[in-house]
Amino acid sequence: MEIKKYLRPLQFFVQRIIGIPYLMNEVERDINRLKDSNKAIFYYLNNYLLKAENLPPTSDPELRIMQLCDVQLMRIVAKILTKHNLTYWLDFGTLLGCVRHHGFIPWDDDMDISVPESQYNNILNVLQKELLQFPGFECADDPEYPMARIGVGFKHHSTGIWLDIFPSDCLPYSGDKKVYEVKLREGYQKFRDYYFKNKGKISSEKMLKIKDEYIPRDTSSSTFMHFVPPEWHMSRFNAYDEEDLYPLKELDFEGERFMCPNNSDKLLRLYYSNHYMELPQWGVLHHGEGRTPLSTWAKASGTDMDEVLKELQSIYEKL
DSSP: OHHHHHHHHHHHHHHTTTTOHHHHHHHHHHHHHHHHHHHHHHHIIIIIIOOOGGOOOOOOOHHHHHHHHHHHHHHHHHHHHTTTOOOOOOOHHHHHHHHSSSSTTTTSSEEEEEEEEGGGHHHHHHHHHTTTTTTTEEEEOOOSSSSTOEEEEEEEHHHHOOOEEEEEEEEEEOHHHHHHHHHHHHHHHHHHHHHHHBTTTHHHHHHHHHHHHSOOTTTOOOOOOOOOOOOOOOOOOEEEHHHHOOOOEEEEEEEEEEEEEEHHHHHHHHOOOOTTTSOOOOOTTTGGGGOOOOGGGHHTOOOOOHHHHHHHHHHHOOO
């Protein structure tokens, strides 16, 4: 231990003697300077120059028309679910856009909603029955993440139009909330390990029964917590109470009204920190990673998105 405290000064001394700059120290200083500069820029932007909620819609016409088509797809899905007394709410980036921009985050290119896990299979069946009567729709449980996401698209490969539907676990519990969260995280992680080893090998019904064995719940309790299930993403392990979600509220999104959580502010702080109303320092254009942006697909395929928009509006009226 005594030797260690002399090693760093000795290293620095030797490097200076032989003419090698202390690179690590210089790199650390440069990184810290960049971090400070970044913080300063966003401090002035958020406090004096521009607020995120005042950002206009995207100026990219190809992205904008696709966003408007996404809204029509959302209207169709919402109309079907409401007709069948099924529950949904805007969530994640779509909820953020709804609260901060009253519509799309300017650079976003798809929509996210959540549904109760208990209704997930019923919602999948209802949407398939209602949507697949019209040419161009696709609606299926994600083959890579069964039980974790329903994907809904309209002529997706030529338009980019897409909606993700995520189930939300609703779990009764009793006792100390923080203690329960720790046990729940442990149970979720164990189930997640099992899920990825066995998904596609056993039925969803059997997988749900096994999930119940891993996840602690007090069925006699009337107190509930909600979670994004671990089949999709453990990094989104965020717990919120029943009263944060229900009763759902209608909010404006691109001139339409959709259902949203009762306490959207609470959920957005969990997802994106207390600074979610400010200009983001990362995550812009994140949907372009690993593929060309969805908004470019229509041009590449020669699709007239104005006609697609009219087609979706017509389908909505027919439902």
